[in-house]
Amino acid sequence: MILEQQLQQRSQGECEICKSAEPLELYAVPPQSAQSLDNSILICTTCLSQIEKRDEMDKNHWRCLTASMWSEVPAVQVVSYRMLKRLSAEGWAADNLDTMYLDEETLAWAKAVNDDEADEVVEIHKDALGSPLLAGDAVVLTKTLDVKGSSLNAKLGTVVKNIRLVEDNTDQIEGRIEGQVIVILTKYVRKQN
Incomplete structure (x- = not known):
């Protein structure tokens, strides 16, 4: 619980990517397995579902990367870099990628997960209300x-x-x-x- 409090304080209760005040979730930036202040961020459910490819990419939502890419938090920089790479077909995203600077260690972390291989949304079954369905459900x-x-x-x-x-x-x-x-x-x- 201490980690979440530290992240709340660092983020000032806003999504560290888009600055939304909607409910926030702790996200350990892959490939990190253990959650720590250095490799975790607080993000809104909109950002998280698109990062994890559960929802279709809303390109306009990600214009917030123009600001978040300059964050001093390496985990935020890594997520910003990865999302800009996924959106690199958009002119504004390509321009941001060209101007973005990451130190060698952060760049290696950002490239450690191959996000390019499947840009399509991972398809999941949803009921009439949008709730995900799993095998064995009633x-x-x-x-x-x-x-x-x-x-x-x-x-x-x-x-x-x-x-x-x-x-x-x-x-x-x-x-x-x-x-x-x-x-x-x-x-x-x-x-x-």
């Missing part, structure tokens, strides 16, 4: 569904336990209703808590 149907090729009618409010994720399509899951395995669109389910 969901509730938010609409009565007619099952194609069957006389089965899956009623609104039906609980489907132990779902499976369809690998090639994040809009679909598989579940068992009345002993029959069916494919269900994720937009018609809500994760059961």
